[in-house]
Amino acid sequence: MWWSILLVLIIIFLIYCFLPSYWARNHSKKVLRKGSAQKKVIALTFDDGPNPNYTPKLLDILREHQVPATFFIMGKQAQRYPDIVKHINEEGHTLGLHSYRHSHAWLMSPITTIRDMNQTYKILKGILGKAPNWYRPPSGTFIILSMFAARRLNLNVAYWSIEAQDWAKDTTVEHIYNTVINKIHPGAIIVLHDNQGAPGAPERTLKALPTIINTLKGQGFRFVSLDEMKGEHHA
Numbered sequence: 001m002w003w004s005i006l007l008v009l010i011i012i013f014l015i016y017c018f019l020p021s022y023w024a025r026n027h028s029k030k031v032l033r034k035g036s037a038q039k040k041v042i043a044l045t046f047d048d049g050p051n052p053n054y055t056p057k058l059l060d061i062l063r064e065h066q067v068p069a070t071f072f073i074m075g076k077q078a079q080r081y082p083d084i085v086k087h088i089n090e091e092g093h094t095l096g097l098h099s100y101r102h103s104h105a106w107l108m109s110p111i112t113t114i115r116d117m118n119q120t121y122k123i124l125k126g127i128l129g130k131a132p133n134w135y136r137p138p139s140g141t142f143i144i145l146s147m148f149a150a151r152r153l154n155l156n157v158a159y160w161s162i163e164a165q166d167w168a169k170d171t172t173v174e175h176i177y178n179t180v181i182n183k184i185h186p187g188a189i190i191v192l193h194d195n196q197g198a199p200g201a202p203e204r205t206l207k208a209l210p211t212i213i214n215t216l217k218g219q220g221f222r223f224v225s226l227d228e229m230k231g232e233h234h235a
């Protein structure tokens with residue numbers, strides 16, 4: 001009998017966890033994975049913040065280079081640092097949800113999953129005075145319920161096409177720079193982090209960023225928010 005229990009568990013896992021993530025990552029038309037390949041536009045996205053040590057410095061760099069970005073915010077961090085969230089918004093950047101405390105969707109109970117998204121949505125809406133319209137799942141993982149919850153809240157879902165793994169312990173400023181520059185393509189969505197990761201990791205991201213921006217501008221790329229990228233993609 002044990003094998004039939006195992007079989008049921010595998011089927012539940014496939015339907016509840018694996019297939020929704022696979023579908024969102026590879027096929028769903030509701031998900032933005034990259035922009036149009038016809039135009040030299042790219043989007044910078046920053047996950048897991050805000051962080052009082054790094055996000056204000058990041059905002060200074062973006063302002064200095066006149067570059068818009070999209071921030072995927074953790075509810076827990078937004079609660080602790082609402083002024084930084086407001087500051088991101090005032091600087092004209094786009095904000096989206098990135099769960100309350102970065103829990104992996106596959107490891108949360110169904111009820112917690114829904115609560116997590118609703119709670120983070122409410123926190124951001126309360127701080128911004130307007131409804132956020134983007135969601136990026138932590139680690140890119142979905143379950144069936146989070147897929148429906150995002151749709152119910154009218155959230156666009158964004159993945160990424162270039163990951164510099166700037167959170168890693170053994171990376172360097174040069175490696176972050178090289179990864180982004182080597183992988184760049186029209187319509188790229190670049191994911192970087194202004195919080196979490198290995199100790200001091202966002203420091204390297206901030207050091208790599210100005211050169212990344214200058215090089216890509218030099219190559220003729222224009223930086224856009226995800227809102228603009230989505231608009232152009234469907235135009």
Ligand SMILES: [Zn+2]
Nearest residue numbers: 047048138139
């Ligand atoms: Zn994250």
